[in-house]
Amino acid sequence: MEITRKKKNIDVIKEVLKQYIRDKNFRNTPERYTILEEIYNMDQHFNVEDLYLLMNEKNYHVSKATVYNTIDIFLDAGLIRKHQFGEKTGSPSFYEKSYFDKQHDHLVIYKKKSDKEIEEIIEFCDPRIQGIKEAIENAFNVNIDSHSLYFYGTKKA
Amino acid sequence: MEITRKKKNIDVIKEVLKQYIRDKNFRNTPERYTILEEIYNMDQHFNVEDLYLLMNEKNYHVSKATVYNTIDIFLDAGLIRKHQFGEKTGSPSFYEKSYFDKQHDHLVIYKKKSDKEIEEIIEFCDPRIQGIKEAIENAFNVNIDSHSLYFYGTKKA
DNA sequence: CTACGTGCAAAAGATTTGCATTCGA
DNA sequence: TCGAATGCAAATCTTTTGCACGTAG
Numbered sequence: 001m002e003i004t005r006k007k008k009n010i011d012v013i014k015e016v017l018k019q020y021i022r023d024k025n026f027r028n029t030p031e032r033y034t035i036l037e038e039i040y041n042m043d044q045h046f047n048v049e050d051l052y053l054l055m056n057e058k059n060y061h062v063s064k065a066t067v068y069n070t071i072d073i074f075l076d077a078g079l080i081r082k083h084q085f086g087e088k089t090g091s092p093s094f095y096e097k098s099y100f101d102k103q104h105d106h107l108v109i110y111k112k113k114s115d116k117e118i119e120e121i122i123e124f125c126d127p128r129i130q131g132i133k134e135a136i137e138n139a140f141n142v143n144i145d146s147h148s149l150y151f152y153g154t155k156k157a
Numbered sequence: 158m159e160i161t162r163k164k165k166n167i168d169v170i171k172e173v174l175k176q177y178i179r180d181k182n183f184r185n186t187p188e189r190y191t192i193l194e195e196i197y198n199m200d201q202h203f204n205v206e207d208l209y210l211l212m213n214e215k216n217y218h219v220s221k222a223t224v225y226n227t228i229d230i231f232l233d234a235g236l237i238r239k240h241q242f243g244e245k246t247g248s249p250s251f252y253e254k255s256y257f258d259k260q261h262d263h264l265v266i267y268k269k270k271s272d273k274e275i276e277e278i279i280e281f282c283d284p285r286i287q288g289i290k291e292a293i294e295n296a297f298n299v300n301i302d303s304h305s306l307y308f309y310g311t312k313k314a
Numbered sequence: 315c316t317a318c319g320t321g322c323a324a325a326a327g328a329t330t331t332g333c334a335t336t337c338g339a
Numbered sequence: 340t341c342g343a344a345t346g347c348a349a350a351t352c353t354t355t356t357g358c359a360c361g362t363a364g
Contacts (some may be wrong), residue, residue, distance in 0.1 A: 008330080027338055027343060063346040068329065084241060090354055091327060093246040105295055113302060122297055132283045136264055136308055140279055144310035145270060151293055153301035184363055185320060205353080220321040225354065247329055249353060 010040050013079065013099055020077040027147045034060050039080060040097050045121070047092040071095060085121060085149075105129070105149040113154050167197050170236065170256055177234040191217050192227045196237060197254050202278070206247040228252065240305075242278060262286070262306040270311050 004062050017036055021028055039046070046054075063081055074080045081098040083107055084091075107122040133144050174193055180268040195212055196203070203211075210226050231237045235276055241248075242265055264279040273314050 089250040142310040151305045153299040
């Protein structure tokens with residue numbers, strides 16, 4: 001039952017990708033569908049290195065360049081979202097699947113206030129952000145396509 | 158008058174740095190005060206490259222390593238804030254002076270929705286974010302030290 | 315005097331790019 | 340067939356690190 005529903009979902013996702021590819025006159029390469037499937041099998045945030053290693057372990061051979069390339073496409077298609085956890089610049093970007101998911105934000109909990117080692121990342125969703133968004137759209141005459149909100153803190157003693 | 162007030166402010170800032178340095182048992186190097194002054198003379202967001210070039214143009218010789226080093230200290234001291242505008246991972250971090258400034262967030266306006274070239278960055282301040290912050294602190298039993306909120310969009314036609 | 319801080323250059327790490335090869339349409 | 344995608348390696352770009360030297364305390 002669980003497996004069935006999962007299978008159904010991934011098929012829907014692949015259909016979304018197929019339509020996107022058709023719209024953009026891109027090509028239906030097997031890599032794109034395989035990477036998509038791999039991403040949608042994950043339940044965690046992942047980075048390019050993770051995904052690259054995981055796929056190669058499973059004997060799907062993909063180059064890193066292709067992973068990066070494909071990730072860009074998926075981002076544009078709205079199939080995944082990108083995150084920059086922690087505030088360090090050089091650290092890798094993280095991604096997560098986004099289709100079927102409602103938009104949410106993140107609370108980054110550091111082990112200690114000082115050295116920014118991440119202990120945990122919690123997702124949350126507060127509807128008030130929509131109100132702020134609308135206020136900003138009106139105040140500055142813009143259309144807002146996305147937002148990113150992170151809170152950084154530590155566990156209460 | 159304007160100049161006087163400016164001079165006064167920078168002295169206060171330097172005093173803040175001095176106290177911080179004393180607390181941490183660091184050393185009062187001239188570089189630290191010169192870089193601080195340079196930052197507080199700017200009215201724009203800046204990155205390390207900008208600051209490094211600017212200072213060397215003015216014949217203050219500082220190495221990039223020292224700039225990075227000093228920036229870290231200032232961040233910890235709360236004298237500056239760090240931003241990652243645009244969503245690209247490899248792009249440099251930006252900074253801005255933060256003392257005397259109230260916390261604000263940013264609206265990043267892209268020229269076109271698609272290619273993420275930045276047209277303008279607008280600062281705003283919406284008090285509702287405080288309400289969200291408090292809700293999160295209570296919900297997850299954490300102390301939140303900081304947040305970052307960015308809206309991304311384009312100008313309305 | 316004794317480390318801490320600086321400068322310089324090399325290293326590291328994530329991402330991009332160039333180019334030859336493959337393969338979808 | 341023909342150009343878009345891929346794979347691989349080299350290049351790029353920001354930030355970090357190692358080490359010798361200078362200097363604050």
